[in-house]
Structure formats: C-alpha cells, structure tokens
Amino acid sequence: xxxTAHLTAASGTLHLANRPVMLHASLRSFGSVIxxxxxxxxxxLLGRGCTVMxxxxxxxxxxxxxxxxxxxARNGVDYxxxxxxxxxxxxxxxxxxxxxxNPALGLxxxxxxxxxxxxxxxxxxxxxxxxxxxxxxxxxxxxxxxxYGPIRELADRDGVILLIGxxxxxxxxxxxxxxxxxxxxxRRWARDIDGAVxxxxxxxxxxxxxxxxxxxxxxxxxxxxxxSRWRAFPARQALAVATATIAARQDIxxxxxxxxxxxxxxxxxxxxxxxxxxxxxxx
Numbered sequence: 001x002x003x004t005a006h007l008t009a010a011s012g013t014l015h016l017a018n019r020p021v022m023l024h025a026s027l028r029s030f031g032s033v034i035x036x037x038x039x040x041x042x043x044x045l046l047g048r049g050c051t052v053m054x055x056x057x058x059x060x061x062x063x064x065x066x067x068x069x070x071x072x073a074r075n076g077v078d079y080x081x082x083x084x085x086x087x088x089x090x091x092x093x094x095x096x097x098x099x100x101x102n103p104a105l106g107l108x109x110x111x112x113x114x115x116x117x118x119x120x121x122x123x124x125x126x127x128x129x130x131x132x133x134x135x136x137x138x139x140x141x142x143x144x145x146x147x148y149g150p151i152r153e154l155a156d157r158d159g160v161i162l163l164i165g166x167x168x169x170x171x172x173x174x175x176x177x178x179x180x181x182x183x184x185x186x187r188r189w190a191r192d193i194d195g196a197v198x199x200x201x202x203x204x205x206x207x208x209x210x211x212x213x214x215x216x217x218x219x220x221x222x223x224x225x226x227x228s229r230w231r232a233f234p235a236r237q238a239l240a241v242a243t244a245t246i247a248a249r250q251d252i253x254x255x256x257x258x259x260x261x262x263x264x265x266x267x268x269x270x271x272x273x274x275x276x277x278x279x280x281x282x283x
Contacts, residue, residue, distance in 0.1 A: 002034045002226050007044035013223045014232040018049035020134050020159035022151065022173060022235065025108050029165020031227035038111040041164070042131065051132030051159075053139075053150060054109040055172050057102045059125035060086050062094040062190045064197055072271040076186045076204060076262040093195040094124035123147050124190035126202050144192065144200040147185065148176040155235040165228040168209040168216065173235060175203030177242035178253065184270030186262070204270075205262035207255035215245045 011017070025041065027034065034040050045052050063086075071079050090100070097120075101110045112118055112129055119135040121127040121142035128150045130139050134157060141149030151173045154161075161173050168174065179185055185201040192198045219238055220231040246253060254263045265271070 002030050002032050002040075004035050004040055004044055006225050007034075007041055008047060010223045010225045010230055011045055011048045011050070014160070014162070014221045014230060016045065016048055016050055016160055016162070016232060020051040020053060020130075020132070020138060020154050020157050021045055021232075022053045022154055022159065022161045023108065023164070024054070024162070024166050024170040024172070025106065025164035026166050026228070027107060029228035030225065038108040039115075041108065042112060042115075046132055049133070051130055051134040051138060052112065053128055053130035053135070053154065054112050055105055056109050056113050056120060056127045056129035057105060057125065058090075058094060058098070058100050058127065059102060059188070059190075059202065061088050061090045061100050061102070062124045063089075064189045064191060066189055067197065070189070070199060072187055072273045074265045074268055075271040076265045078261065090191075093191040094193055096120040096122060096127070096193070121150060122193065123200060124192050124198075125188055125200055144190075144198060147201040147203070148173075148179065151176045151235070151239075155239055159235045161233040161235050161238060163231045163233070164225075165230075168212055169206050171206075171209060171233075172203070173239060174206065174209050174212065174242055174253075177239050177246055178204060178266065180239070180243040181246035181250070182269065183246075183250075183266055184272075186266070187271055204266035205253075205255050205260055207257070207260075208253045208263060211252050211254075212242055212245060215241050 042052050099113050115131055117131050118129050119139045120129040121139050123142055123144050126147050138150050138153040141153040187199050188202045220233045222231045250267045
C-alpha cells in the first residue's frame with residue numbers, strides 16, 4: 001500500500017511545500033492501493049501547504065453546435081459533419097456548483113470538485129478547480145474569454161506542474177504556451193451560467209506535446225512512489241521554454257495523426273475572423 005507518509009515524502013523531495021501545484025495524475029501508475037485514494041494525494045499536498053489545482057473540464061457536457069452565423073474559419077471544426085450523439089450532454093446551463101467533470105480526465109479531478117472547499121472557474125467547457133490557501137485568487141483569473149488565466153496565475157505565484165504517472169500529453173499548461181507563441185485559441189460554443197449560448201476559448205490537440213520532451217524534460221525534478229514516476233516542472237520556466245520552442249518550430253506540436261484538423265489549424269495560427277483577446281505573455 002502507498003501510505004500518506006510516502007506521498008508526503010515525495011512532495012518534500014520535489015520541493016512543493018507552500019507552492020501552488022497543477023496536478024495531473026494516473027492512479028493506476030502507482031501499481032498499488034493508495035491510502036485514502038485520490039483524497040489521500042490531495043490531502044498530502046494540502047498538508048505541505050500547497051494549493052492543488054486540476055482541470056475540471058465539462059466539454060462536451062455543456063457544449064452546443066456552432067451557430068450558423070458564427071463559424072470562424074481555421075477553427076479545428078468540420079462544420080459540414082453530421083452532429084454526433086452525445087450521451088453526456090446536459091440540458092441546462094453550466095454552473096460552478098455542478099460537480100460534473102469529463103470522465104476522460106480521470107478520478108482525481110472528479111473527487112476534487114466534490115470537496116466542500118473546492119473553488120471552480122466560470123468557463124462552461126474548460127474550467128479549472130482548486131483547493132488550498134491560494135485557490136480563490138488563482139481560479140478567479142479564469143473567464144470564458146480567458147480560459148488559461150489560472151495557469152498564468154500559477155506561474156506568477158512560483159507554482160509547479162506535477163505529472164504523476166502521465167506524460168506531457170496531459171500537461172494542459174502547454175496550451176497557454178501555444179497561445180503565447182502566437183496562436184489563437186480555438187472557439188467553441190456552450191450554455192453559460194445565465195443559460196445563453198456564447199463563444200468561448202478552448203485549447204487544441206495535445207497528443208503531439210511529448211515531442212517537447214527534449215526541451216522540457218531537463219527542467220523537472222523527479223521521484224518514484226511505488227511504480228509511479230512523479231515529475232515536477234517549475235511552471236514559469238516550463239512555459240517560457242515551451243513558448244520559445246513552439247514559436248521557433250510551430251510544427252513541433254503536430255500529433256501522429258496525419259489528418260488531425262486540430263493540429264493543422266493550430267499550427268496555421270488558429271481561427272480567423274473572430275475576436276482575439278490580448279493577454280500577458282511570459283514574464
């Protein structure tokens with residue numbers, strides 16, 4: 001069994017104490033039962049004074065089809081494709097208290113949003129959720145028009161991106177590096193908190209992100225817990241390196257799927273003919 005003491009020791013080895021942590025985890029990677037399950041991991045980090053943040057995406061639950069008069073080009077969408085049956089689709093509007101999470105994100109985000117102290121963002125498709133001393137300030141940086149505001153806050157607060165048994169294809173923060181490299185975020189449509197359909201920012205394909213390993217790998221501290229490899233990346237430095245690498249080699253994020261529309265349109269610069277927010281770049 002993986003004990004709380006093992007989890008606490010690992011966070012000490014990675015110098016996580018009193019820092020905000022963006023967490024991506026595979027529970028299966030441990031190869032053994034974890035004392036307390038996902039809450040045990042969250043609790044061990046909170047015990048070190050960390051703020052713990054995870055993606056809490058509700059795409060496709062609150063997504064809607066593109067309105068006929070609002071379909072930007074080069075947006076990673078085939079507008080002519082027939083609608084896909086979505087068994088997860090919710091009838092009502094998004095709410096920060098909905099406690100829904102896309103099942104593909106795994107068990108840990110679903111457990112985190114159930115906590116009574118969880119703070120969740122207002123983005124109806126790609127919200128983040130956090131617990132801990134800096135949770136409110138970090139999550140308040142998100143809006144439907146600024147999907148990755150919490151990741152900027154994480155970097156500004158000397159935060160860490162922690163990968164537990166997963167690879168760079170799970171590092172959501174790299175979508176912010178894409179934006180900082182000059183790409184425009186894709187646009188999607190959702191039922192917002194007030195019930196209105198609105199256009200929001202979302203990220204692109206992440207299956208090609210492991211190609212950034214030679215650039216980002218040297219930045220990480222690592223430790224092994226059970227059979228799970230933990231890697232802690234300093235968020236500010238990782239974003240700066242990834243931004244520079246993508247800006248110099250836009251094609252580096254292309255995934256193995258030759259016909260991936262998301263990769264094609266992202267590498268070309270993202271959607272055209274729609275608003276383009278201007279947010280601060282790396283510091």
